[in-house]
Amino acid sequence: MKKLLNTIYVTTEGAVLRKDGENLVAEVEGAERARVPFHMLGSVVVFGAIHVSPALMAACAGGGITLVLLDRNGRFQARIEGPVTGNVLLRRAQYKASDAPEEIVRSVVIGKVANQRAVLMRSLRDYGEEHEAEDRAAIEAVTERLARILRRVELSDDTVDLLRGSEGEAAQLYFSVFDHLIRSPDPEMRWHGRSRRPPLDPVNALLSFLYTLLTHDCRSACESVGLDPAVGFLHRDRPGRPSLALDLMEELRPVLADRLALSLINRRQLRVRDFEVRDAGAVFLSDEARKTVLTAWQERKKDERQHPFLEEKAPLGLTPYLQAQMLARHLRGDLDAYPPWFWK
Known part of the structure; x- marks a missing residue:
């Protein structure tokens, strides 16, 4: 507790x-x-x-x-x-803010890009000597470009569409070197780009499963503080899509999901035999592998980190709930801005 x-x-x-x-x-x-x-x-x-x-x-x-x-x-x-x-007033404030969401979108994009960059820099620190010179140079180049995107987002008065463009550019750069972070002996466990609905390779299958778990946590976090999970800021409204939950997870998934996926693969807790190929080439985790991932997910959420805004330690599993609370406080006017979560 x-x-x-x-x-x-x-x-x-x-x-x-x-x-x-x-x-x-x-x-x-x-x-x-x-x-x-x-x-x-x-x-x-x-x-x-x-x-x-x-x-x-x-x-x-x-x-x-x-x-x-x-x-x-x-x-x-x-x-x-x-x-x-106060939920009615909070949701009214949320709906009003969704009409002019630039500052909230800016905070979310800053948090996501900063955490993507932190994941790459951690890989350089952990496996610096093991990276091929060409791979290391590619990762370093992307971290520099992500730093430039961060400065641009922080200092500009971009519209929401331009901020979304910066987020997309950063994601493309980040995933362009994602394969350099994978250290599996199985050639099938390589990264060839993002594929969804359905995932077409083991790494995408693992990421999709972890993103689903994180989405559930973020949706629960939104509902637990009285926010409407369907009305977001970065993600456009779409029937049946929890846009606000997807917003909340953007700054968290490089650390909570991507790093966990890399750990499971690089520690060889998951191999190619733990995945199944189904109709139309769709790839999914086996039942036993799913149990392995769920166990690791629950253990990962117990790890404590210093929250950069609250300045106290909290389990990673509570981070979505803390961020949802701070977003609610910002919408109520108690905080001047929504503070993104930075992994250090």
Whole structure:
């Protein structure tokens, strides 16, 4: 359990949350682990099989404390709150901001490009001597071009369309050297470019699966703070697409998804035998490989990093929820700008 931004996150399955006087009490196997006064709480987010007493639900609803229930993988299940809520005002602010989203889009693009560049620079540090001279030069050239794109985005007054163009240019550069980061002995595990719906090679199949997991987390994060996951800023609105969740994941996926994919491949936890080719050449993870990825995904989310804006450590798995909260605070006027998340 971790308290961040006046929100309690409970991730230990089997935990019991109950009311004791004017306090929330968390117990694990009958032992009290935490006690937090209600007046210090804004919301409670629980993951998985956690018992929440009816008395606590009533106290939270009566005190304006939102209770969010997610499954163990972070998928949104329910949101419990009392009759007085600012969600209508928050969503109105979100819809209004979507008509002139330049500054939010700028922050998202800056976060994404900076994190893509950080992934490449980390590879140079970790495998510098093992890279071929030509590969190293290619990666270094892309990091320089990404740095120029960052400066351009930060200093310009570009329109949303131009910002989207800069994001697309950075993604093309980043993936142009992605194969240089792969160190698998299997020739089938090489990178030949992005393919989706369906993925046509093992690396794309792995990335698509991880992006799906991250999208679910980001959608849950949006819903947990009362934002409409369908109305985004960087991604255009489209029926059935969680545009805001896709916005939120852009700055996170180079670190949470791409680096995890590279780790699984480079550590040889996944080989070509862990993938299946189906009709029309579509490639998917086998059942056992999917379990391997899910286990690694859950472990990855436990890693703690210093949050650059909050200046305190938080598990990577909570980052989408923290970013959604800060976006909501920006839309409400509590923050002058939406602060992107930078990986260091």
